[in-house]
Amino acid sequence: MRLAQFPRVALGHFPTPLEPMDRLSEMLGGPRLWVKRDDCTGLSSGGNKTRKLEYLMADAQQKGADTIITQGATQSNHARQTAAAAAKLGMGCHILLEDRTGSNDDNYIMNGNVLLDRLHGATVSKRSGGTDMNAEMERLADSLQQDGKTPYIIPGGGSNPIGALGYVNCARELVEQASGMGLKIDALVHATGSSGTQAGLVAGLAAIESDIHLLGIGVRAPQEKQEGMVFDLAQKTAAFLGMPDDIARSSVRANCDYVGPGYGLPTDGMIAALKLLAQTEGLLFDPVYSGKGLDGLIDLTRKGYFDGMSNVVFTHTGGSAALFGYPETFDLPGYSS
Ligand SMILES: *Cc1c(COP(=O)(O)O)cnc(C)c1O
Numbered sequence: 115m116r117l118a119q120f121p122r123v124a125l126g127h128f129p130t131p132l133e134p135m136d137r138l139s140e141m142l143g144g145p146r147l148w149v150k151r152d153d154c155t156g157l158s159s160g161g162n163k164t165r166k167l168e169y170l171m172a173d174a175q176q177k178g179a180d181t182i183i184t185q186g187a188t189q190s191n192h193a194r195q196t197a198a199a200a201a202k203l204g205m206g207c208h209i210l211l212e213d214r215t216g217s218n219d220d221n222y223i224m225n226g227n228v229l230l231d232r233l234h235g236a237t238v239s240k241r242s243g244g245t246d247m248n249a250e251m252e253r254l255a256d257s258l259q260q261d262g263k264t265p266y267i268i269p270g271g272g273s274n275p276i277g278a279l280g281y282v283n284c285a286r287e288l289v290e291q292a293s294g295m296g297l298k299i300d301a302l303v304h305a306t307g308s309s310g311t312q313a314g315l316v317a318g319l320a321a322i323e324s325d326i327h328l329l330g331i332g333v334r335a336p337q338e339k340q341e342g343m344v345f346d347l348a349q350k351t352a353a354f355l356g357m358p359d360d361i362a363r364s365s366v367r368a369n370c371d372y373v374g375p376g377y378g379l380p381t382d383g384m385i386a387a388l389k390l391l392a393q394t395e396g397l398l399f400d401p402v403y404s405g406k407g408l409d410g411l412i413d414l415t416r417k418g419y420f421d422g423m424s425n426v427v428f429t430h431t432g433g434s435a436a437l438f439g440y441p442e443t444f445d446l447p448g449y450s451s
Pocket of ligand 1: 161163190191192271273305306307308309310311312403404431432433
């Protein structure tokens with residue numbers, strides 16, 4: 115594997131911390147739970163897309179781009195981090211937001227990540243749910259080209275083999291960091307959506323011949339589809355890296371039991387998990403991704419999924435900026451007198 119051959123632009127703070135969650139571990143009584151703080155990547159309140167963008171934005175620069183186009187759901191963390199990266203590198207940024215939830219709540223459509231997209235100077239436009247967002251991005255690229263711009267399209271979530279390199283590198287970073295702490299990681303759990311994070315980790319763990327049990331907690335697609343997407347992208351990423359061996363299908367695991375009614379729609383388990391971590395560990399998670407991932411981590415720990423394991427790491431993929439798009443979800447007490 116020759117990761118260093120790929121251009122990369124510095125956008126984040128790495129390595130991110132690896133910290134124990136001892137109050138949570140004690141409460142659940144299973145393995146010791148740790149958190150890999152990819153919510154602390156540093157770019158515009160952080161998150162997992164920053165690792166991907168270090169490779170994607172370098173590729174855009176190499177191709178002479180002056181304008182970035184990307185897409186996501188209304189409260190997309192990927193869009194927000196892309197807007198920040200484009201600002202830092204002096205590029206224009208056009209964001210297409212797909213209304214996947216149908217919510218007209220003012221906070222949902224204007225606050226949280228949407229506020230930050232605009233603050234970073236991106237042009238934001240909306241599309242209705244079910245729109246072919248890739249076709250919309252192509253169309254926008256054509257019209258920008260006619261205006262003399264050189265656009266570069268980043269797919270939703272930054273999930274392609276270039277973006278996934280960020281998580282190939284994270285696998286190496288995490289294993290080195292743990293070994294420096296004298297820690298043996300048994301399992302690694304995280305929220306999986308557009309699949310670049312998990313695909314990169316699958317390829318990265320395979321490249322260093324790690325036997326860490328990797329589990330994605332789905333936030334949108336059913337299990338078969340989610341695992342298929344991850345496997346496909348992990349294979350493409352391994353080929354892109356020139357890895358000699360095939361990716362084992364058995365190394366791709368997604369549990370999609372915590373999606374609830376749909377993408378971006380709150381569940382009771384997410385609400386309980388998010389409040390629990392806010393109040394036992396002082397950590398913030400988000401309603402769409404990391405909160406549902408956490409619900410999976412907690413529920414599976416209670417059900418004994420990790421029995422016999424000593425150390426389980428949850429990769430915190432970030433997203434707390436989205437909390438401000440969901441202020442009514444948590445039914446919190448008001449001021450006391
Ligand atoms: C995008 C995102 C994910 C999912 O990562 P993918 O690479 O799209 O699978 C998880 N958590 C947060 C907070 C995200 O923004």
